[in-house]
Amino acid sequence: MASAGQRCAGCYGGIGRSEAAFSSECAHTFHPLCVSGAHSCPSCSAFWSFTPTFQLSPLHPQPARMPTVHHGAATSRLACGVCKRAFGYGTPTFTSECQHRFHLACVTGSVCPVCNARWPYQVSSYPYLHPYQFPPPPPMWTSPFVDQPSPAVYDDDEPLEPLATPLDDWDLVQDAANGGGRLVLDAHCEHPAVARGEPHDSFVVLVHAKAPGAATAAAAEQARTPLDLVTVLDVSGSMTGLKIALLKKAMEFVVDQLGPADRLSVVAFSTDARRVIPLTRMSDVGKVKAKDAVQLLMADGGTNILKGLTEAAKVLDGRRHKNAVASVILLSDGQDTYNLGGGGYGYGSVSYSKNYRALVPGSLLSSAGHRSTPIHTFGFGGDHDSSAMHTIAEETGGTFSFIEDETVVQDSFAQCIGGLLSVVVQEALITVKCVHPVRVRAVKSGRYDSSIDAYARSASVDVGELYADEERRFLLLVDVPKAGDADEVTQLMKVTCTYRDTATGQVVDVAGEDVEVQRPVELAKDQQPSMEVAREKFRVEATEDIAAARAAAERGEYTEAARILDRRQEALLPALADDARCKALVEELRELSTRVASRREYEKSGRACILTGYSSHAQQRAASACVAGAGGGYRCPPPPGGAGGMGMGGAASVFGFGAAGAYATPAMQMMVGASRQVREQQQQQPSTLKRKSGSDGGN
Numbered sequence: 001m002a003s004a005g006q007r008c009a010g011c012y013g014g015i016g017r018s019e020a021a022f023s024s025e026c027a028h029t030f031h032p033l034c035v036s037g038a039h040s041c042p043s044c045s046a047f048w049s050f051t052p053t054f055q056l057s058p059l060h061p062q063p064a065r066m067p068t069v070h071h072g073a074a075t076s077r078l079a080c081g082v083c084k085r086a087f088g089y090g091t092p093t094f095t096s097e098c099q100h101r102f103h104l105a106c107v108t109g110s111v112c113p114v115c116n117a118r119w120p121y122q123v124s125s126y127p128y129l130h131p132y133q134f135p136p137p138p139p140m141w142t143s144p145f146v147d148q149p150s151p152a153v154y155d156d157d158e159p160l161e162p163l164a165t166p167l168d169d170w171d172l173v174q175d176a177a178n179g180g181g182r183l184v185l186d187a188h189c190e191h192p193a194v195a196r197g198e199p200h201d202s203f204v205v206l207v208h209a210k211a212p213g214a215a216t217a218a219a220a221e222q223a224r225t226p227l228d229l230v231t232v233l234d235v236s237g238s239m240t241g242l243k244i245a246l247l248k249k250a251m252e253f254v255v256d257q258l259g260p261a262d263r264l265s266v267v268a269f270s271t272d273a274r275r276v277i278p279l280t281r282m283s284d285v286g287k288v289k290a291k292d293a294v295q296l297l298m299a300d301g302g303t304n305i306l307k308g309l310t311e312a313a314k315v316l317d318g319r320r321h322k323n324a325v326a327s328v329i330l331l332s333d334g335q336d337t338y339n340l341g342g343g344g345y346g347y348g349s350v351s352y353s354k355n356y357r358a359l360v361p362g363s364l365l366s367s368a369g370h371r372s373t374p375i376h377t378f379g380f381g382g383d384h385d386s387s388a389m390h391t392i393a394e395e396t397g398g399t400f401s402f403i404e405d406e407t408v409v410q411d412s413f414a415q416c417i418g419g420l421l422s423v424v425v426q427e428a429l430i431t432v433k434c435v436h437p438v439r440v441r442a443v444k445s446g447r448y449d450s451s452i453d454a455y456a457r458s459a460s461v462d463v464g465e466l467y468a469d470e471e472r473r474f475l476l477l478v479d480v481p482k483a484g485d486a487d488e489v490t491q492l493m494k495v496t497c498t499y500r501d502t503a504t505g506q507v508v509d510v511a512g513e514d515v516e517v518q519r520p521v522e523l524a525k526d527q528q529p530s531m532e533v534a535r536e537k538f539r540v541e542a543t544e545d546i547a548a549a550r551a552a553a554e555r556g557e558y559t560e561a562a563r564i565l566d567r568r569q570e571a572l573l574p575a576l577a578d579d580a581r582c583k584a585l586v587e588e589l590r591e592l593s594t595r596v597a598s599r600r601e602y603e604k605s606g607r608a609c610i611l612t613g614y615s616s617h618a619q620q621r622a623a624s625a626c627v628a629g630a631g632g633g634y635r636c637p638p639p640p641g642g643a644g645g646m647g648m649g650g651a652a653s654v655f656g657f658g659a660a661g662a663y664a665t666p667a668m669q670m671m672v673g674a675s676r677q678v679r680e681q682q683q684q685q686p687s688t689l690k691r692k693s694g695s696d697g698g699n
Contacts (some may be wrong), residue, residue: 009043010034020121021095022052022104032094032121050092050104054121081114082106083296094123106296153318154265157279158286160226160321161261181212183425183466185495185512188532193518196487200480202441205515206533207432207474207495211425211466213666225502226261226323227420228279230315232308234332236270238383239299243333243406247380249682250410251294253675257417258282263323264290265315269308270301271338279315303334305388306359309375313361316373324502325423325465326373327398328364329416331409333380336388356391364396371427371464374398376416378624379608381406386608390615394447397464400615401624402608411675412624415664418671419622425466428499430474433458435491437481444475444540446618463499469665472620473536483519491516534573535582542568542585543617546592550610553596561596565589581662588613622664 006015009028015021023029026046032054040047079086080093081100087093092104098117107113110122190204231254233247251266258264260283266276276293280286312328340354357365366372376398377389386402393400401412434440439456449462461474476493483490495512545568552561569586576582592613595606605627616623664672 008034009041018097018099020097020119022054023093023095024048025050025092032123048092052092052094052104053124056120056122080106081112082298083292085292151314151318153314154275154278155318155320157265157315157319157321158263158281160263160323161281182508183212183428183497183499183510184210185430185497185510187493187495187512187515188530189492189515189517190533191517191527191529193520193523193527194480194483194490195523196483196485196519196521199482202477203480203492203517204533204537205476205478205492206530206536207430207461207476207512208471208532209428209430209463209466209473209497210471211468213469224259224421225325225423226259226263227423228263228316228319228323228326229258229420230265230267230279230312230328232267232269232312232328232330233297234270234303234305234308234334234380235268235297235299235301236303236334237300238303238334238381241299243380244297244299246406246409247331248294248297250413252291253410253678254413254417255282255287255290255294257414257421257671257674258287260284260286261323262421265312266290266293267308267311267315268297269304269311270299271304272301273304273307273311275311275315279319302337303332304338305330305332305336305392306339306361309359309364309392310361313363317363324426324505325420327420328373328375328396329378329413330375330389330392331378331380332389333384335383335385340388354387356388357395359388360392360395366396372396374465376420377401378403378409378412380409382604382608384608386611390611393615394618397619399619399621399623400612402605402612403624403626404605404608405626408626408679410679411672412626414671414675415622415624415668418668419467419470419665421671422468422665422667423465423502424468426464426500426502428463428466428497430461430463430472430495430497431458432460432476432493432495434478434493438490438492439479440476441479442477444477446474446540446543446620448472448474448619450474463497466499467665468667470621470663473539475533475536475540480517487519489516490519531575531579534576535579538572538576538582539585539617541571542589543614545589546610546614546617549592549596550607550614553602553606553610556599558596558598558602561602562593565593565596569593584662616663620663622668 006021006029007013008015008031010030011034013031015029015031020032021029022032022035024035024041024046025048026041026044028041028043030042032052033056035042035052036054037051038048039051080103082102083106085103087101087103093101094104094107095101096112096117096119098112098115098119100112100114102113108124110119111117112119186208188206188208190206194200194203231251233251235244239247255264260281262282263279264277264282264286265279268274268276276297277290280289282290309328309330312330316326316328336359339359340356360375364373364375373396375392375396377393377400379386379389379400379402382404386400390400392398399416401416403409403412432440434457436457440452440459441456443450443452443459443461445461448464450459452459459476463472466472478492480490480492492515494514497510497512499508499510500506501508545564549561549564552558552564566589569589572582572586592606592610595601595609609625609627612623612625
């Protein structure tokens with residue numbers, strides 16, 4: 001920082017009060033042009049970690065030391081004008097002619113971020129390391145958009161935290177964490193009995209699996225499986241202002257929820273993409289680094305989703321160490337304008353047949369011997385490309401959530417994080433083996449891969465990961481043959497599941513009870529069908545109708561799309577009319593019907609809502625839909641403790657896809673509750689957020 005009588009350590013000329021100055025890591029001060037492009041100090045020969053570059057702007061051909069008008073004299077020069085952080089010793093800084101001071105890594109270009117004054121310089125910097133020197137300590141604050149070469153993969157991930165629990169006691173900890181239980185399998189037949197002398201084709205059997213849960217929060221945290229998380233954040237120009245301020249708040253919440261064994265990397269993308277921080281353990285120091293890096297994000301440029309996901313893939317592919325659970329969170333408020341091109345058909349702004357799969361790097365997709373890395377996508381605001389975000393999630397096993405009400409982005413993140421931090425089952429495979437001569441006709445498994453062997457004697461469903469307390473239900477259609485004259489019971493199938501326990505890494509085999517059906521000579525007149533099977537049949541059929549309604553709307557047949565959803569509501573059996581889950585599902589279908597009934601509604605929010613609903617039901621996993629309600633309120637994820645009310649007033653109300661939050665696990669509900677408490681505290685100081693949003697926008 002220039003002061004009266006200070007001299008340049010390069011040319012030994014004086015530096016006036018209204019002249020720009022560069023202060024190096026070795027505490028020497030220079031005229032900018034005297035050190036532009038230098039890798040080491042001209043005064044003491046110390047090597048610098050950053051090479052400063054100051055090029056005369058073509059708009060200002062005058063000498064760089066030209067006296068200029070003094071702007072912002074009252075502004076403190078003790079903190080950076082961009083990140084608002086104090087200047088530590090050994091941090092390279094730049095002081096402009098308008099007397100605003102910045103960390104060198106925080107400022108680029110020729111316009112002051114504080115007062116918009118034009119400088120005679122184009123300011124930039126890039127890391128430099130002399131080949132014969134040991135790496136210098138990294139700077140405390142690094143801009144996410146410093147121009148630096150990008151490696152093929154990133155292999156600088158921080159080592160994993162040492163195992164705190166002795167191996168001898170690990171089983172005890174696991175028993176405390178999951179209540180001593182394992183995954184539970186059971187099955188329900190469509191009817192308890194089938195007439196002995198009659199075959200029954202397409203007899204429905206429901207297979208139900210429930211993951212073990214956490215007995216106590218303390219025990220669960222002690223034994224919880226650590227997470228490797230990469231967040232890919234859109235910082236294009238449309239994120240300027242309140243959007244990016246809300247995103248920063250949401251990311252701070254995410255960082256606070258991660259433990260010291262979890263690792264986080266942040267990628268920011270616009271026209272290009274940069275890894276903001278490497279994969280770093282969220283210790284106290286790591287959390288400070290992550291929050292500081294997020295606060296440096298600025299909105300500018302276009303939207304290049306492929307670039308952002310490519311950086312995320314490089315982070316995960318290059319890991320030297322790996323936590324058992326890994327995932328990606330992608331948030332975008334716009335449409336990729338660089339990689340999709342034209343083509344396809346569709347009546348809206350999004351082409352229905354574009355190759356959105358091309359936005360996902362190959363290493364994040366499933367292949368032989370390699371499972372895909374889940375990408376959980378969040379469409380932020382009404383202008384995002386919901387078809388792209390849904391496809392990215394569907395191709396990788398993630399969920400798609402729609403955030404029309406931008407103020408609750410933190411709640412949507414919270415629901416997702418609550419699940420990712422509670423993964424207890426991986427590589428789960430449910431297998432059904434029929435007893436001769438029963439045959440499997442079909443498997444209704446949603447988006448989960450299923451297979452039937454060549455003789456229809458066995459079938460399997462690849463379930464993959466399960467969160468604590470999470471459930472999956474699948475329908476099997478089997479052909480039941482005639483029974484013998486003396487047969488009172490027909491054994492239908494045996495159900496088993498093999499999975500990997502994430503905490504111990506052990507493979508666990510679970511067997512359910514044998515599935516059988518009674519074979520009386522004549523059926524009782526008062527025989528009642530299984531409500532469990534009837535409820536699941538309605539959910540499966542409703543999911544299929546949501547997909548059919550989407551296809552109709554994309555063809556421009558909005559009236560037909562609404563009719564498909566209305567017809568399913570009317571098909572609800574009287575016996576299920578009072579069932580809480582079915583009533584909530586009918587409410588969802590009614591909501592979706594209003595949002596696909598016209599082109600205007602479909603383009604505004606209907607497409608995103610219907611894709612969120614399909615994503616949730618096809619995976620049987622909670623997804624957020626924070627959308628405007630008919631009464632001006634917003635429908636958001638369910639609060640802790642249940643589905644909540646369906647009010648449509650000015651206060652927030654529930655619109656949690658998945659039978660009003662039926663898929664939301666206790667861990668997810670608790671995390672959403674914690675987020676809402678934080679937001680309520682923040683809303684008591686609204687002026688702080690408004691001031692912040694005004695200073696965080698792009699140029």
